[in-house]
């Protein structure tokens with residue numbers, strides 16, 4: 042069967058496509074320009090006509106995906122701005138509702154749609170260690186966005202973009218549509234769209250909420266600075282001594298979150314697409330907590346050590362700051378429904394540094 046994957050040239054999407062192709066699926070990927078598709082076609086050349094690419098120039102345009110959804114059996118909607126400088130909320134919400142709308146109108150063959158939301162749509166700022174589940178929603182971010190509008194920080198904008206694209210505006214938040222001139226945004230998010238149209242649709246929805254995604258890159262990357270947001274953070278903190286020693290000085294315990302290997306996330310998407318029980322479910326995808334020092338210690342214990350162009354950072358060896366993690370995720374649902382098993386920190390770190398080494402970084 043054939044799966045439409047939006048934002049095919051991205052870090053996560055490339056691994057989703059690879060996992061699908063390796064498991065016999067056909068894939069139709071969307072990219073914003075033909076040029077962005079060239080690398081993908083070369084990378085997956087061995088799969089021939091099993092992979093086709095279509096250009097969807099502007100996902101915020103009404104009907105942008107009308108042709109792309111034609112004849113596919115499922116959709117993985119992954120395209121969304123991640124900590125970009127421009128508008129994040131608009132493309133996230135309009136892109137998501139747009140692809141669902143196209144699926145409603147022209148996707149008669151579609152059985153399942155998987156939307157890549159985020160742990161950012163789940164967690165909220167807390168002052169004591171908290172374990173979050175699929176029941177949690179980051180409405181605090183939307184509150185802040187409601188108050189600050191375009192002046193909000195990038196964190197608030199990104200987190201709001203993921204909550205609003207997944208859930209839509211709750212009644213309390215809706216007056217924002219008027220206040221901040223975002224009245225062109227759809228009022229619905231993925232879940233409320235499905236609820237409103239459940240009598241008319243042939244498909245069901247599964248939402249995957251990944252936490253920080255790390256691991257080797259297979260998308261087009263020229264140098265460390267052109268990595269996507271999460272993989273770039275990893276490189277800066279774990280492979281670049283100048284930056285990571287600065288972080289060590291500033292106290293590493295401030296940066297403790299949870300992570301998932303990008304290859305596991307690719308697999309989680311395929312399982313979300315093919316597992317009947319995943320229909321209608323919101324599923325957190327997370328391996329566990331980390332601190333930058335955990336990864337630095339891990340890379341320094343690799344045998345043989347990776348050979349990079351720069352010396353390995355040391356940070357504050359052995360300082361375990363995981364105890365200061367504030368945002369834990371309960372990942373039992375992903376194990377129960379999707380059968381997920383997560384790669385270890387050691388495996389991810391080893392393979393990521395092997396990737397850097399192969400690139401001559």
Ligand code: NDP
Nearest residue numbers: 048051052053073119120121122132159251253254269271
């Ligand atoms: P990338 O930046 O590598 O990929 C983002 C993809 O979305 C690219 O294909 C990009 O296209 C496309 N995109 C971005 N903005 C727009 C826009 N305005 N219009 C159309 N397409 C756009 O990021 P990731 O692979 O890391 O992220 C993919 C998804 O996973 C996102 O939905 C993100 O929210 C989610 N996610 C990521 C996490 C992470 O740690 N990486 C964690 C949790 C969720 P182009 O190259 O043309 O800009």
